[in-house]
Amino acid sequence: MSSKQLESILSRVPAATATYTTMRKVQYPQPTPASLPKEQTERITAVVPKKIKDEIRFYLTNNPTETERIIILKGLKLLGFEIEDSLLVDKRSTR
Amino acid sequence: MKSKVITLATSKGGAGKSTLARNLAAHWFHLGMDVAIIDADPQGSIISRHDANGLLGKMTVVAEPEETVGNLVAELKEKHPIIIVDTGGFRNKTTIRSLVATDLAIIPLKPSADDVSGALETHNLIQEINRTPERIQSPIKYRMILTMTQQGIIIARHIRTELEQMGFLVLKAEMFHRVAYPEAAINGLSPCVIDPEGPAARDISTIVMEINNSL
Numbered sequence: 001m002s003s004k005q006l007e008s009i010l011s012r013v014p015a016a017t018a019t020y021t022t023m024r025k026v027q028y029p030q031p032t033p034a035s036l037p038k039e040q041t042e043r044i045t046a047v048v049p050k051k052i053k054d055e056i057r058f059y060l061t062n063n064p065t066e067t068e069r070i071i072i073l074k075g076l077k078l079l080g081f082e083i084e085d086s087l088l089v090d091k092r093s094t095r
Numbered sequence: 096m097k098s099k100v101i102t103l104a105t106s107k108g109g110a111g112k113s114t115l116a117r118n119l120a121a122h123w124f125h126l127g128m129d130v131a132i133i134d135a136d137p138q139g140s141i142i143s144r145h146d147a148n149g150l151l152g153k154m155t156v157v158a159e160p161e162e163t164v165g166n167l168v169a170e171l172k173e174k175h176p177i178i179i180v181d182t183g184g185f186r187n188k189t190t191i192r193s194l195v196a197t198d199l200a201i202i203p204l205k206p207s208a209d210d211v212s213g214a215l216e217t218h219n220l221i222q223e224i225n226r227t228p229e230r231i232q233s234p235i236k237y238r239m240i241l242t243m244t245q246q247g248i249i250i251a252r253h254i255r256t257e258l259e260q261m262g263f264l265v266l267k268a269e270m271f272h273r274v275a276y277p278e279a280a281i282n283g284l285s286p287c288v289i290d291p292e293g294p295a296a297r298d299i300s301t302i303v304m305e306i307n308n309s310l
Contacts, residue, residue, distance in 0.1 A: 002229070003227050003228040003229055005226065005227040005228065006191075006195065006224070006227045006228075006229055009191060009220075009223055009224065009227070010162075010188050010191055010192075013186045013187055013188055013191065014186075014187055014188070015161075015162065015187060015188050015189070016135070016136075016137050016160045016161070016162075016182075016183050016187035016188060016189035016190070017137045017160050017161060017189075
């Protein structure tokens with residue numbers, strides 16, 4: 001239990017660390033669909049054995065609604081990465 | 096023997112708090128004293144470099160950057176004759192709690208205007224704490240100390256003279272700028288244990304003698 005004077009001094013300075021009690025949840029404005037920023041993307045390239053590339057081609061021939069990108073994302077999802085289902089759709093046909 | 100608590104504090108970062116804290120502790124540890132360091136600086140410079148298997152491995156080093164540091168001081172006082180508290184380089188609740196629990200505050204400052212401002216701000220904070228019921232009966236003692244000074248440099252002498260003329264208590268001993276400190280700090284060590292006869296260890300020994308007289 002601290003005196004009022006000491007509490008007064010303490011109240012004027014911040015905690016040394018950002019603890020759960022001192023952190024305030026920031027309410028960010030929710031963007032409207034019209035103002036949603038375009039999703040940022042990065043390119044990844046992988047060199048794979050020709051045999052695998054041939055198998056991918058064969059798979060895509062039998063699954064025309066999928067792409068190489070979807071195959072990779074599906075594989076990542078199986079590994080536990082958080083991949084939204086909306087990314088597992090070939091959007092080229094909807095443009 | 097009543098244990099003593101020494102807190103290194105200044106609201107200016109980079110003034111040499113952690114370096115001095117580590118070296119004071121190493122000096123006493125090298126003399127066979129059961130010294131403890133509380134790393135109350137959220138930056139954790141001391142705890143992060145401390146090697147439990149190294150030459151200072153048996154020294155008690157505890158990180159406590161939270162406001163509960165006062166409880167830890169009370170706990171360690173039961174076992175350790177000397178407790179050194181290193182604080183963060185900004186005004187914060189943990190530093191205030193450490194100062195409330197301390198016997199002697201050491202305020203390090205480099206010979207620079209910003210460091211002098213930080214030291215004066217910390218001095219004012221100590222005076223303010225000394226007016227609270229917690230410390231009005233036994234005011235916190237303090238000493239300023241010039242750090243990272245070089246012999247023959249006029250600005251350090253000027254700052255010392257100015258501070259002393261204004262009535263501030265400044266240790267005669269200084270922590271001179273020596274590469275031995277950062278070199279030893281790479282492994283969380285101190286010249287006091289790896290080169291106890293060297294000039295840096297002698298500087299620390301001189302500082303400790305003055306601190307002992309101030310406690």
